[in-house]
Amino acid sequence: MATAWRLFYRDGLRIVGIDTILAEAGVAKMTLYNHFASKEELIIAILEKRDLEFRASLMDRVKAAGADPTQRLLAVFDWLEDWFASEGFKGCVFIRAVSEYPDPAHPIHQTAWRHKVAVKAALTDLCAAAGARDPAALGETLSLLIDGAIVTAHATQSTAPARSARATAAALLQLAQTSAT
Amino acid sequence: MATAWRLFYRDGLRIVGIDTILAEAGVAKMTLYNHFASKEELIIAILEKRDLEFRASLMDRVKAAGADPTQRLLAVFDWLEDWFASEGFKGCVFIRAVSEYPDPAHPIHQTAWRHKVAVKAALTDLCAAAGARDPAALGETLSLLIDGAIVTAHATQSTAPARSARATAAALLQLAQTSAT
DNA sequence: GCCGCAATATACAGACCTGTCTATTTTCTT
DNA sequence: AAGAAAATAGACAGGTCTGTATATTGCGGC
Incomplete structure (x- = not known):
């Protein structure tokens, strides 16, 4: 449900009530409860859907970056x-x-975190392709960096954390590449 | 209020009701509303109190680490x-x-983030003392790393992110020190 | 001893929440 | 066209929430 997603993301999962979503979407209550047993199930379904869309969008961008593994990362x-x-x-x-x-x-909580685990796995693959000495460790570190950047960008309404994280990632990757072999 | 803090931290700010806190603390409702105009004010007061305690605890640990600026960081x-x-x-x-x-x-939201800004400032000071080339940039990066580690440690109930972040911080600090001068 | 302040218990208002139920209408399939 | 499946409106239950009002009790300072 696109409306549910919009309201949940804008205001928060707990604060947004079923009634609000239904009213805005023009959907009857029973319709919802025929598809999902509870609000919790609705949230989980939305999170899983977002997980797929999110990673697909990210991977599109990686593919568009070309063949150079460093550029891809x-x-x-x-x-x-x-x-x-x-x-x-x-x-x-x-x-x-x-x-x-x-x-x-x-x-x-668990459903949400499965997304982060999947993203970290994708990052680790990119690190491995870029020739990092310890792809798992670098993937973990970049994952921390990205999560920190997301939280900071949200709270400060700024894009600067992305550039900080990018610069750090570039330095760490170079370090992991050169000290290899 | 210690009880309020415990419940808010354990279960969440939005989900915990005033009544629950009052019942558990053995305090009457009017007592609370004589000190704070609303739940929102109570939360803000608790956040500000935690901010001070938090940073004091961190700085105690830094002081206990001795004089070497790298060790302090x-x-x-x-x-x-x-x-x-x-x-x-x-x-x-x-x-x-x-x-x-x-x-x-x-x-x-704003009160909570002021805490993060204060922590970042403290980190920047430590970076400067440790002779980093660009203390503000390193402080920002370490801040991202720490926030990511906190979120990850929470979701995975693991202490590993602290060690990942520590190793990364050590590497970045060395890089910022050696490439200086 | 007494005054004043602070905390108490309790009830209440008004709004919100999730989830259920019934009865009706629309839509799709065959 | 007819029957089955799905969506609809709307009321409802039972509980929650924040914040207010009232009337009573305890307690420290002077």
Whole structure:
């Protein structure tokens, strides 16, 4: 549900009520509850859908960066900067879901974090392709850097963190490449 | 209010109701509303109190690390690891507040972020003392790294991100020191 | 001893929330 | 065209929330 996504992302998962979404979308309550057993299931479905769209968008940008593995990795940060600059940017819904449902055993918390694990795996692949000495370690580090940049960009409404992270990533990658062999 | 802090941190700012806090603390409603005009003011007061305690605790650890500026900077990450390992660790309340109140104009959002700005300033000082070429840039980067590590440690219930961040910080600091002069 | 302040218990208003139920209308399939 | 499936409107239950009002109790200072 596009409306649900928009409101959840704009205002927060907990604060937005079912009624609000239904009223704005012009959908009856029973229609929703015939597809999803609860608000929680709706949120999980939306998170999973966003996960796929998100990673697809990122990978498109990586592919568009060409064949050079270093450029492909750095394209991630250019993509970040565009995202930060986009209208209505309010941080990462997955980080926010983890924050709103702080119990690690909660289904929403776990679903949200699976997205981050998948992104980290993709980063690790890019690091490996770029010839990093320890792709897993660099992937982990870049993942931390990116999450920090997302939170900071959200709170400060600035795109600067993307460039900071990009510069750091470039330095770390060079370090991991040169000290190899 | 210690009880309010405990519940807010454990379960979330939005989900915990005034009544719950009052019942658990054994305090009457009017007592609360004589001190704070609203739940929002209570949250802001708690955040500001936590900000001071938090930074004091961090700075204690830095002081305990001795005089060597590099060791002092790295002590931040040891402190992080202890924090991640502590009982009931549920991430950073300031990051979570920003996530729960995503509107950057919201007083709670702004109050929470002031804490992060203060921490970054302290980091920048440590970077400068350690002889980094561009202390502001390194402080910014370490800040991103730390925020990412906090979120990741929360979601994965692991202390590993502290060590990843520490190793990265050490590498970046060395880079910033050697390429100086 | 007494005054004044602060905390208390309790009830309440008004709004919101999720999820259920019923009965009707629309839409799709065959 | 007819029957089945899905969407609709709308009321409802039972609970939650914040914030207010009232009337009572405890307690420290002088």
